[in-house]
Amino acid sequence: MTLLPRLSLALTLLVVFSELSQANILRSSSGSSSGSEGSPSTNVTSNSSTTITTLPIVTWKWHHVETPYLVALWVLVCWLCKLLAQLNARLKSFFPESGLLIICGFILGGIVWGADKAQTFKLEPRNFFYFLLPQIILDTGYFMPNKLFFSNLGAILVHAVIGTCWNAGAVGVSLWGCYLGGAMGDLNIGLLQFLLFGSLLAAVDPVAVIAVFEEVHVNEVLFIWVFGESLLNDGVTVVLYNVFDAFVSLGGSKINAGEIIKGIVSFFVVSFGGSLIGVAFAIIISLLTKYTGKVQIIEAGFIFVLGYLSYLTAEMLSLSAILSVTFCGVCCQKYVNANMDEKSVTAVRYAMKVFANGSETMIFVFLGVTAIDNVIWVWNTGFICLTILFAIVYRFIGVFTLTWMLNRYRLVPIEVIDQLVMSYGGLRGAVAYGLAASLDETRIKEKNLIISTTLIVVYFTVVIQGLTMKPLVKWLKVKRVEPTELKLIAKVNNRACEHILAAMEDIAGRIGDNWWTRGWKRFEDTYITWFLMKPEARKNKDYLFSIFHKLNLEDAVNYVAEGEKRGSLAFLRNGDRTNVDFDKKFGMEFSGVMPDITSELDYGIDNVPMTSIRRDSIPSVSLDIHEQDMKDMNEDFNAHHLLQQHLYRSRKNHRHKYSRSDFKINQSEDEVQEIFQRTMRSRLESFKSAKMGVSPAKKITKHPKPSQKVRAFRDFEFSEVDSAYSGDAAAAGAGIENPAFMPEMDTPPVAPSQRAQRQLPWSPTNLQRLTPLRISNRSTDSFVMADVPAAQDSPEEPPEDGSQQDGTHM
C-alpha cells in the first residue's frame, strides 16, 4: 500500500508542475502580448528574452517545448491513473475501471482548477475526435470476430439504425413534451433542439460498452449485438446530428418535405459512403502489404497510417468516419494477417492494443477532468432527471421490441435475460460528450445545459450502470447455475452434452451456412484472395498443411529445448527413474518398448517428429514430483473441484472474442488450440498408421535396456495389453484415412486415451527399428511390416484404402 500514496504524490507533483508551467506561460505570454501591444520594436526585444550580456550555459526554453511537453505530460498522467486504478484488487473487482478513471479525472481536474481557477485542460472535441477516437475504433475493427459479426449483421443493423432512431426521437419528443408541460422551467429551447439533443444522446458508445462488458462475461451473440450496434450506430448518429443541426440553423419554418427527404437520403449516403471508404482503404492496405515483404520492419506502420487516413478522409467528406475506420479494420484483417510476416502481425496487434487502451484511458480521465469547471455547469433538475429516465426507459423498450421482432425470424431466440443485459448495457460515453461540446452556442443557447446533462448521463451510465451490471447479471443468472449436488457423472455428461451439441450444430450446419455465405466464400476464394493475398500466403491457406507444419514445428522446438535442458542427446538413454514411474502410475504390464531412437531422426516436414516421446517422458518426470504433492494433498482432493477446473470449455462458454485490454484475446483460445492439436495429432497418428499398416504405439517409456526390449516384440506378454489397445487409436481417429472403419478389422473400437495415443516417433525410414506394438488380429506380420522401409509419402496425398495398403506392404 505504500505504493499508492507514493504514486498519488508523484501524480500530484506532476500536475502541479504542469500547472506552474502553465501559469508561467500565461504570465510570459501575457507579458509578451502586452509588450507587443506597445510597439513592435519592444516586442522584438522582449520576445528575444531580453538582450543577453554573457553567454548563458543553460537557458530555460519552456516556450519551445510547451505544447508537446504538456501533451506528453498529460498522457503520462493518464496512464499513471490507469496504474493507480489497477492497484487495489478488491476495488477493481466490483468497480468498473472506467469509473475509477473518471474519478481520477475528477481529482486531477480539481487540482488544475485549484491552481488555475479555470479548466485549462478540457476534453476538446477536436482532440477527441481526431486524436483519441480513431485508434480505438481501428482496434475494434481489426480485432472484430468477422464471422460472428457478419452472421449477425442483420440484427446488428436493425438495432443500430432503428434502435438509435427510436431512441433519438423518443427522448427528444418526450423531453419536449415535458418542457411544454413545464417540468423544466424556463428554457430557450425548441423542439428541434430537443431532437438534436436526443440524437446526440441516443447512441450507445463503443468505448464505454467494451469497458464494461469486458468485466461481465456474456454469450457471444449478445456480445456481438451490443458491440456491433455501438459501432454501426455512428452512421445514424452523424446523420441525425447533422440533419438536426442544419434544421436548427435553417429554422423551423424552412423545413418541408424536401428537406426531410434529403435528410433520409443523406443517411444512406453517409453510412454507405463511409463504409465504402473504409473498404477502399482496406483494399489499399491489403494490396500494399502484398508487396512490403522487403520492408518488414516498417510494414506494420502502414496499417496505422492508412487506418487513420481512412478516418480523416471520411471526415473530410462529411461521411461517417467511425464506419469508415471500422470497415477498414474489419476487411483488411484477414489479408493483412496472411500477407505480413508473423513478427509484423504481432507488432501490429500489440501496438494497436497499446494505442487503443491508452486512448481509452485518456478519454475517461479527461471526461472526469472536464467536469470540474464552473463555466459549463447549468443545473436543471427536471431536465437532467427526465433525460436519464427517458434514456434508460426508451432503451429498454427499444431493445425488447426489436428483439421480440427479430426472435420471430431467428432460429435460436435471444432470451429475456440477455435482452435485459443488452438494454442495461446501453452505455453512453465520450462520443456523446464530444458531439455536445461541438455544438454551436450561438444557435443553441442552452449549450451548457446540454453539456452538463450529457456529462451527467455519461457518468451515470458508466459508473452506476457499470457498477451494477455485474451484480445484476449474477443475480439474474443465479437461477441457472447448477447445484453442486449433481453427481460427477452428471457433470461430466453435461459438459459432454455441450460438446455434442456444438458438434451437432456444426454437422447440421449452423444458421450461417446458407447459399449467401457459400457463394461469398467461393467468390472470395477465387477472386479476392488472388488479388489481395501474397501467393505464398495463399498456398498456406491449405489448413491441413499448416496444421501439420505447426505441429511439427512445435514438436521440433520442444525436442530441442528438452535436449538442451538435458545437456545432450544422451538423455535418451538415461531414463531409469522415469520408467519406474510409468509402471507405477499406469499399473500396467507394458513397460513399453524403447525404440532405438538414437538412430537418425529426420524430421522432414511431414514426419512425425521425435519429440512426442519426449513429451511423454516429461510428464512422467513431473509426475515424480507430483507423487510427493499428491500424498500431501490427499485430504484436499476433491474430484468435483478438479473436474470443474479442468474440463475443456464448450463453445458456448468461451469468453467473448474481443477485449481491449487482453492481448491474448480469447483466453480459451489456448484451450481450443490444445483440443485442436490433440485431435489433429490423433488423426495424424491414425493416418500414419493407416498408411503404414501399423497402429501407433502405446506410450513409450524409456527403458534401461533398450536393445533387449526392441527385439522383444515377439514377446506376447504384451498381447493382453495390446488387445486392449489394438486398433484403438485407429478407431478413435476418424482420421484422414479411416482405418478404423475398415470392415475387416475385428478389434473393439475402443477409443484410447489421448495419452496412449501420444506417439512414439517413427518415420518411414526408421521403421525397422520400431516396434509395432500392436499385434492385430488382422495381420500377424506386423513385425515384418516394420522391417519394410516404406516409401515416404506426403501427408496430403489421399491414402489408398486399407486393403490396398496391405498389399503394398506384403
Next chain:
Amino acid sequence: MGSTSSTLAKIPNAEDLMQETGFTPAHLVRLYDRFKVLDKDKKGFLTPQDFVAIKELAMNPICDRIIGAFFTSGGETLDFPSFVRILAHFRPIDKNRPKEPTSPDPINSRSNKLKFAFQLYDQDKDGKISRHELLQVLRAMLEKQVTEEQLESIADRTIQEADLDRDDAISFEEFRKSLEKVNIDHKMSIRFLR
C-alpha cells in the same frame, strides 16, 4: 417456398422419414441440402472423411466419438435417412405429444437422448460404462495438464457415486438415475431442429 416441395420430392421416403423423426418438410429439405453440401464428391452417402472436413469439428474434444456415433457398427457409409435419424435425437421434446402406450418412443424422447449420450461413453456396447471407458472419456475432455493420478481419482469417484450395484461400472439405469435431476431436454436439444 416452392422449392421445398420440389426438393422434398427428391428425397426418397420423405414421408416415412418425417413420420419417424418428426421433422417438418422444411427442416428435412434443409438437412438434405446440408447433406449434399457435406457430400462433396456427390457419392450419395457420407464417409467419415466428409465429417473430418468440417473444420469446426476439430475444435471439439470428443469429435471423433461423435463422428463414430454416426457410423455405428463400423460401417463406412452414411446415407441420408441415417443422418437424419441421428440428428433427430436433438430435436426438442414435443411437450404436447399424446401419450400412446403402444407406440414406441419418438427418437427425441428423453430416454432416447440419454441412450445416445450413453453410447458415446460405452464404446464397446456392452451396456456398461467401465472404468476404462470412463478414463478415456475423461482424458479426452480434460486439459492436458491433469495428471494420470488425478484422472484416476476422478474416474474412481465418478463410478463410486453413480454405481449402485457395485459392479464397478455404470449401467444405463444407473446413468439415467444419476441424471434424473438434469433437464435433458435443455441440454440435448438444438432449437433450430424443432
